[in-house]
Amino acid sequence: MAGCNAPQDIIDKPTAQGAAHLEVASGNNQSAVINAGVPSPLAVLVTNVDGAPVADVHVAWTVLTGGGTLSGTSVATNADGISSVGWTLGGAVGSQSVRASVAGLSYPVVFVANALSGPPGPPNNSGGTAILHFDGTIWSSAIIDGGVGLSYSSVWGASATRIFAAGRCRGIAFVSIFDGNHWSLPSESNCSSGGLASYVSVWGNSATDVLALRRDPLPPSVTSNILRYNGQIWQTSYIRSCSFCAGLNAVWSGANDAVAVGDSGMVVRFDGSKWNAQLSVTTEHLNAVWSAGAGNPVFAVGDGGTVVYYAGAAAGWQTQRSGTNQSLRGIWGSSSSDVFAVGASGTILHYDGTTWTAQTSGTTQNLAAVWGPGNGSVFAVGAGGTVVHYDGATWTAKTTDPGIDLAGVWGASATNVYAVGTPRYP
Numbered sequence: 001m002a003g004c005n006a007p008q009d010i011i012d013k014p015t016a017q018g019a020a021h022l023e024v025a026s027g028n029n030q031s032a033v034i035n036a037g038v039p040s041p042l043a044v045l046v047t048n049v050d051g052a053p054v055a056d057v058h059v060a061w062t063v064l065t066g067g068g069t070l071s072g073t074s075v076a077t078n079a080d081g082i083s084s085v086g087w088t089l090g091g092a093v094g095s096q097s098v099r100a101s102v103a104g105l106s107y108p109v110v111f112v113a114n115a116l117s118g119p120p121g122p123p124n125n126s127g128g129t130a131i132l133h134f135d136g137t138i139w140s141s142a143i144i145d146g147g148v149g150l151s152y153s154s155v156w157g158a159s160a161t162r163i164f165a166a167g168r169c170r171g172i173a174f175v176s177i178f179d180g181n182h183w184s185l186p187s188e189s190n191c192s193s194g195g196l197a198s199y200v201s202v203w204g205n206s207a208t209d210v211l212a213l214r215r216d217p218l219p220p221s222v223t224s225n226i227l228r229y230n231g232q233i234w235q236t237s238y239i240r241s242c243s244f245c246a247g248l249n250a251v252w253s254g255a256n257d258a259v260a261v262g263d264s265g266m267v268v269r270f271d272g273s274k275w276n277a278q279l280s281v282t283t284e285h286l287n288a289v290w291s292a293g294a295g296n297p298v299f300a301v302g303d304g305g306t307v308v309y310y311a312g313a314a315a316g317w318q319t320q321r322s323g324t325n326q327s328l329r330g331i332w333g334s335s336s337s338d339v340f341a342v343g344a345s346g347t348i349l350h351y352d353g354t355t356w357t358a359q360t361s362g363t364t365q366n367l368a369a370v371w372g373p374g375n376g377s378v379f380a381v382g383a384g385g386t387v388v389h390y391d392g393a394t395w396t397a398k399t400t401d402p403g404i405d406l407a408g409v410w411g412a413s414a415t416n417v418y419a420v421g422t423p424r425y426p
Helices: none
Strands: 021-026 030-033 042-047 058-065 074-076 082-085 094-101 109-116 129-134 139-144 150-159 162-169 172-178 198-206 209-218 221-229 234-243 248-254 257-262 267-270 275-278 286-291 298-302 307-310 317-320 328-335 338-343 348-351 356-359 367-374 377-382 387-390 395-398 404-413 416-423
Touching: 021 109, 021 221, 021 234, 042 058, 042 094, 042 234, 058 082, 074 082, 082 234, 129 150, 129 404, 162 209, 162 404, 162 416, 172 198, 172 209, 209 248, 221 248, 221 257, 234 267, 257 286, 257 298, 298 328, 298 338, 338 367, 338 377, 367 416, 377 404, 377 416
Parallel strands: 030 109, 150 198, 150 404, 198 248, 248 286, 286 328, 328 367, 367 404
Antiparallel strands: 021 042, 042 082, 058 074, 058 094, 094 109, 129 139, 129 416, 150 162, 150 416, 162 172, 162 198, 198 209, 209 221, 221 234, 248 257, 257 267, 267 275, 286 298, 298 307, 307 317, 328 338, 338 348, 348 356, 367 377, 377 387, 387 395, 404 416
16 A cells, blocks of 8 residues: 655644545545435545555545435544545535545545436447457457446456456446356446546456456546455455556456556555555556466566566566567466567567567557467457467467457457457447
8 A cells, every 4th residue: 555645735744643644545526316326435545744544543524515425424544544435415416525534634625526317328439349259269249338338448257157347337437247147237327427437457366356456547646446356345455546646557466466567667566465565677657467376477568668577576576678669568478488468569479488579460450468268379359359369379360340449358268258348439
C-alpha cells in the first residue's frame, strides 16, 4: 500500500494518530438512479506527513445534499489507510453530495454523484461483440453488448467453470464471471456513469484467490486499486491515489506472491502479507507482467521494446535486450525458457531462456495479449479481431469478427478459448 501527495495537496500538522492528509481514493463522480445505490463505495485515504497510510483513524461521513443515506457515519481506516461507505442516493434528480472529514485535519473531501430519474437509454454504440469463443474449429460471439457499452481489457480463468473478464460498462468498472454456462453481466442501472473507471487487468492463483487491477483516472489524478476476490466478494488489497503521478497497468499473481507494473517503470510486489515498492530499472511505461510461478523469474514488458525481469532479491530487476523498439503489450510463457511477448505492428518475440528472437506473425495489426494451452500451441490477439495461432513452428492468421479490438485471451484447453475486447461500432 502506498500513498502519494501532490505538491499542491495540503499536509496538516499530524493528529495524535499521525494523520496529516485526507484525499479521495475512489468513488467520486458516479451516477445512479434516484433512491438507488451508487455502483462503487466511496473511499478516502488517510496518510501521514510522508504519504504512508494511517490505520484506525475515524472518518466522519455526512450526507450534504440530496437526502440519501450512508452505510456508516463513522468508519475507521483499515491497515491500508482506507475508510469506505456505501451510498444510497436520495429522491432528488441532479447533483447530490457527501462529505468525509477527520477531526484535527483542516480540509474535508466532498464526493459528488449525479442522480438520474431513470436508467439511461442504450448508447449509439451498441450491439457489437465483446467476448469471442473458440471451440477448436471456429471463433464465434460469446457476448454481444446489449447497449450498456461493454468493453473488456483482460481475461483469466481458474477452470472452464470459473473465468473472469475485467473491463467496464460505460464509466463503471466491472468484472464478468463465467460459471460454465453463463457470464454475469451488468444491468442498465449498474452502467449509468459517464466516468473513466475500468478494470484493466486480472490474474489469479485459484478460483478463490483472484486479483483485479482497477484504474480510476480523474486528471490530473489517478487511482490504482488492486482488489482480491476470495470466492465471495472483492476487497481492496492495495490502493495508490495521487496527482501528476504514475498508475498501474497490469497484475500477475501466484501463491502468496503478486506483482503489479505500471507507468514510468513502477513495480509493486506482494510478499504474502503486504505490498512493497520495488526499485525499477526503467522509466518506460510497463504494460504487462508474467511469471511461471514460485522460484521462477518475473518478466515485464513495456513501451519502446522494454523487457525487464526479476530473478531474485540479490540481482533485483534487470533489463533484457529485446531487439525491437515497438511497444510491447502482452507476455506469457509455458515456462521461463519458453516465453512470448507481443506488441505493436504485429510484433512477436520469443525467449528461449537466453535470447529474445523476433518471429514472423503474419499480421501488421497491433497485438495486445498472448496465451497458450501447451504442447507448442499459442494464441495472440489484437486489433480488428486479429487472432494468430502458433503451432510450434509457424504463426497463422485465423478468421474472427473484425468488429472487435481484442485485448485479452485465455483458455481452459486448446478447444475452449476466450478472447475479450472492445467492440468497434459503426
